[in-house]
Amino acid sequence: MILVTGGAGFIGSNFVLDWLEQSDELVLNLDKLTYAGNMDNLARLEGDRRHQFVRGDICDRDAVLALLQRHTPRAIVHFAAESHVDRSIHAPGDFITTNVNGTFALLEAARAYWGGLDAGQRGAFRFLHISTDEVYGSLGPGDPPFTEATPYAPNSPYSASKASSDHLVRAYHHTYGLPALTINCSNNYGPFQFPEKLIPLVIANALAGKPLPVYGDGGQVRDWLYVGDHCRAIRRVLEAGRPGEVYNAGGGNEMKNIDVVHALCAILDTLAPKAQGSYASQVSFVPDRPGHDRRYAVDAGKIGRELAWCPLETFASGIRKTVQWYLDNQQWVANVQTGAYMSWVEKNYVNRGNA
Known part of the structure; x- marks a missing residue:
């Protein structure tokens, strides 16, 4: 058995589903079910005895330790985190609680369990430990991509909280010998992503006839990694990674945000055309968010050399699959767009006004 934290969220649920397609090894899934945790993501596992769900909080060290001692997993795969930069700007305390204090509590429980x-x-x-490329800060236009040796320079409350959790994981390996590993990934996209993030937000707003909000000039560059490729990377690191090591996983797909939005509009024009015109007419530039990192890019050479991993999806193939999934799962989108979510969108995008 493996224990997965945050296994009802975007990447976590994709990993759980992918794991059980590849293996019959049991999954114990621990998730607090905050706004981004969604049991609908795991609907196809209903009645599957290989999947056991427990609603709980990683901050509760004693409860986590009891869970570990009762189920005796051979590994912990730690996804549980607050993960949206915009939300971290409005409510940084939530990110410290979950990402720093929660990871600390989980490490303490894991250390006590492992020691027995x-x-x-x-x-x-x-x-x-699943982390992010954002801990490395921002790159200039001509800078080489992030490597595992790039100094940390987080620029948002979110990335600072993830950097803190990375350092705790490293410290628990070096101080206590806990066989811990970290994977820092680039921007994920794919099925089940909560529609506060760029790609699902654009798809949902486009179909609803709403503005497609783009920060600043839309020139921010991100390296896009299809979530299925990320799940493959996690499996390889769990299988063959060296304890104490960090592995960067990137998609090798650097794109400006505005180009991603236009690519989405072009696919939607083909798969779900409007009565008149293109979805691109709905693009709306809004004031940039504070401290917005300009560019991320990831050098995935180490994980390729040591673990023979590379992404299988190009951005063109992955993004088309993603758009088709959202078109085929409109009820899932409707179910997650609660009143609380709409209030968040209003606060973060609409009230900014047009640039």
Whole structure:
């Protein structure tokens, strides 16, 4: 058995579904079910005895330790996190609580559990921490991509909280010997992504005839990684990664935000055309967010050399799959667009006004 934290969220649920398509090894899924955790993501596992869901908080060290001792997993895959930069600007305390204090509590529970295992189990145990490229800060136009040796320089409350959790994971390996690993990924996209993030937000707003909000001049560059490729990378790091190491996983798809929006509009024009005109007519530039990093890019050479991983999806193939998934799952989108979500969109985008 493996324990997955945050397994009802975007990347976590994709990982759980992918894991159980590849293996019959049991998954114990621990999720607090905040706004971004959604049991609908896991609907196809209803009645599947290989998947056991527990609603709980990683900040509760004693409860997590009891769970570990009762189920004796061979690994922890730690996704649970607050993950949206815009929300971290409005409510940074939530990010410190979950990403820093929660990771600390989880590490403490894992250390106590691991310390009670026999020698063989201790040697086989792994703690895999899922992080982000945003901990490295922002790149200039001509800078080389981030590597595992790039100094940390987080620029938002979100990235600072993830950097803190990364440092805790590293410290628990070096101080206590906990066999921990970290994977820092670039921007993920794909099925089940909550529609506060750029790609699902644009798709949802386009179909609803609403403005497609683009920060500033839309020239921010991101490296896009299809979530299925990220899940493959996580499996490889869990299987063959060296404890104490960090692995960067990127898609090799650097694109400006405005180009991503126009690509989405072009696909929608083909797959779900409007009665008149293009979805691109709905693009609306809004004032930039504070401290907006200009460019991220990831060098995935280490994970390629050591673990023989590389992304299988191009941006063109992955984004078309993603758009088709959202078109085919409109009820899922409607279900997550609650009153609280709409209030958030109003606060973060509409009240900014037009640039």
